Amino acid sequence: MKTNTIDAVQDQFETFQILSEDGEVVNEAAMPELSDEQLQELMRRMVYTRIWDQRAISLNRQGRLGFYAPVAGQEASMLGTQFALDKEDWILPGYRDIPQLVFHGLPLYKAFLYSRGHFEGGQIPEGVNVLMPQIIIGAQIIQAAGFGLGLKKKGKKNVAITYTGDGGASQGDFYEGLNFAGAYKANAIFVVQNNRFAISVPVEKQSAAKTIAQKAVAAGIEGIQVDGMDVLAVYAATQQARERAVNGEGPTLIETLTYRYGPHTMAGDDPTRYRTKELDDEWTKKDPLVRFRKFLEGKKLWSEEQENKVVDQAKEDIKEAIKKADGAAKQKVTDLIGFMFEELPYNLKEQMEEYKAKESK
Known part of the structure; x- marks a missing residue:
């Protein structure tokens, strides 16, 4: 007998959004309770990260950094999720997720040492609840499931959050991790940053599913697809997922629809071979910094002067961090x-x- 079960499931996963591309609030009921200072801090972090990314790419080309995966375009997805965390929550990152680590407490110079493959880059300071980036695609999903279960068994009101891309959602570890976490209601949040191309393969060729978020259904956990260029929507979805986890309601799969403007990594990837200029232009119009800037300017909370101060601070911090990294023992x-x-x-x-x-x- 023919059924439309798949369509019925897929159609339930509409993209959650709060800000339009023009920075207008389109979902007032979902607006998170953030102070003016917190909204400004979110913008500061995104601007800071964009400058850091530009400088890191330049340093890589100069031979002063090693492995580097560009992040421009994914700032809202990365920083919106991290901003919703408690300091005692744990981050289990992939190799692109360095900004979350730094804003969770990892010194910037250690991030540069990690990029260079220096052992000191993997020595996490006491009280900074992060693991080093996982290079094996999807392996961090398994780790987060176990970590989240450990937090639950210890009675901790904290979560383990982990990140992968759409490519990671095609790995066996992804399904095993979600299934395990769902079965034991682990204190975990799984974020899939769907930037559409993994390394080079379009997401449509990776899975027949209309969304990645719907894969949560098979694991018996909550799933949501979020506009990953909308930092407020990302923050709100993560905040809700965290509350569910610490209240014993189990993990959540968050799919953020985003786009990396640069290559997959600086190790020779050429995105022009698999992405069109038209698609790049389409996603440039959705830039998370531009969108949030318009929103804040409309509320008289952001100005060119404020942004320039952040840019100058980022450049100075990066200069000092590189100098400190250069001073590490050979x-x-x-x-x-x-x-x-x-x-x-x-x-x-x-x-x-x-x-x-x-x-x-």
Whole structure:
């Protein structure tokens, strides 16, 4: 018998939005309770991150940074989710999610050292509740499910939030993690930043599902699709997901519809090979900074002078952070070997002695 079950499910996942592309409020009932100062801080963070991203790309091209995944276009998705967290919540990031870590407390110079592959970039300061970025696509989903269950078993009123892209939602770990977290009502939030192309494959070719958010249904958890260029909608959706989790109502899958304006990473990706100029132009009109700027200007909460101060501060902070990263001790092979085990196995003991001799010359 023919049914339309799939359509019935998919049609329930309409995109949640608060601000239009012109910065107008289109969903007054969903407006989060944020003070003027908090709204300004959200804008400050997005502007700061855009400047940081531009500078990081330049530093990468100069050979002064290592691995880097551009974030321009995804600021609302990244920072709107992090802004809804408590300091005691835990972030389990993917490799693009460095801004969330820094605004959760990771020093900027350590983010630069991480990019360079320096071990000090992975030494998290006490009291900063983040893990280092996961390089294996989707593996952080499994980790967040377990982490969220651990928080629940300890009676913590906190959550573990993790991020992946639309490509990550095609991995087996994604489905296993959601299923496990749903079965045990883990204190977890799963954010899929759907920037449409993963590395280069259009989302329509990755899955027959109309939305990624609807995949929550099979795991028995809440799912929502959000306009990822609308920082207020992202914040509100994350805040609600966090409340559900800490109240014992289980995890949430949040799909943010967003767009990365740059390449997938600076490691040779050329987005012009799989994206059209027309599509780039379409998403440029949805720029999260432009949208939120219009909203704040309409409320007399933002000005060109304020923005210029943020730009100058970002440039100064980046200059100081790079200087501090440059001052880190040169990494040695013996450092890497020594960090691997509490007690070295025999083969590494041999290598340790070999490299100690080389490094002493």
